[in-house]
Amino acid sequence: MDIHSQVLRQLNNRREGFSLEQPFYIDPDYYKLDLEMIWYRDWLFVGHDCEIPKAGNYVTLQIGDYPVLVLRTREGEIRAFHNTCRHRGHRVCTKDSGSATRLVCPYHQWTYQHDGTLMSARHMGDDFDKKQFGLKPVHCESVAGYIFVCLANEAPDFAPVRATIQPYMAPHRLAETKVAAKNTIIEKGNWKLVWENNRECYHCAANHPELCRTYPEAPTATGVQGAGDDPFISEHWQR
Ligand code: FES
Ligand SMILES: [Fe+2]
Structure with a gap:
């Protein structure tokens, strides 16, 4: 089989x-x-608008085999690209985050604009068509200060994701915040195990007593669906 x-x-x-x-x-x-x-098919949360507040600010990340670059353009848009130079495949941005007026590949200095177009490629000859060698785009959307990308050629409709997330996140006005500190947690386990743990607070009483002071242990508290119908949760929001 x-x-x-x-x-x-x-x-x-x-x-x-x-x-x-x-x-x-x-x-x-x-x-x-x-x-x-x-x-490689669905929308993935990759960061926050406030991590790249100014034109040229970027963050890089790795999704399985694919290096990805997320940046703020001069027009203020958030765009994502494969962080792979169209010449010989070097990573264009090699740092975790940074700022660049142009994106210069460190290998042979092919240089790209924020919209991914190739603006200079030394010694490639007059018949070389730069238009054919822009950075490959990755689908990118932002909702309530949260950035999502999708690696698929045809991305699934983002509207349902937006509709689910917006009501929860919009009140926090994350797009108006600033990054005060960063903390990286690497969990050494399969991603499904991490999410299964994340979706329940049954373990909270034993492991996060401090969290229990502000966060209800009710099973619906961590679910997106049904929380509004749970009297326990409604009462918690009222507080
Ligand atoms: S690999 Fe980027 S310029 Fe050659
Ligand atoms: Fe060399």
Whole structure:
């Protein structure tokens, strides 16, 4: 049985309310499939508007095999590109974050504008058409100060993502904030395990007593759906 059918069979047979079978968390082939079927196809949260407040500010990140660059253009737009030089594939921006009036590849100095167009490529000859070698764009959207990208050729409709997120995030006016400090947490575990933990606060009483002072332990508190109908949560918001 090929791995696609095997995974589908296991997903169809999964027991509601129980963990997935072991290979979903540890098997490198399952992980590769996760990347292909989910991470390279859907919208991913990658950062905040306030991390790149000025024209030329950028952040870089790695999504599976793909280096990605997110930047603020001179017009104030947030754009994303594959952070891969169209000459020989060097990373164009090599730092985690920075600021650049132009994007200069450190290998042979091909130089790109904020909109990804190639503006200079030394010694390439008169018949070289720079228009054909701009940075490859990545779909990019921003909602309530949160930036999302999608690596797929055809991105799924962003409207439902926007509609879900906007009401929760807009009141915090994150686009008007500034970065005061940064903290990187690397969790050494499969991403599904991280999210399964994130979606429940059953473990909070034992592990985050300080959080429990401000955050309800109710199962609906961490869910997007249903929280509004839960009297416990409604009462919490009133407070
Ligand atoms: S790889 Fe970027 S200029 Fe050659
Ligand atoms: Fe060299």
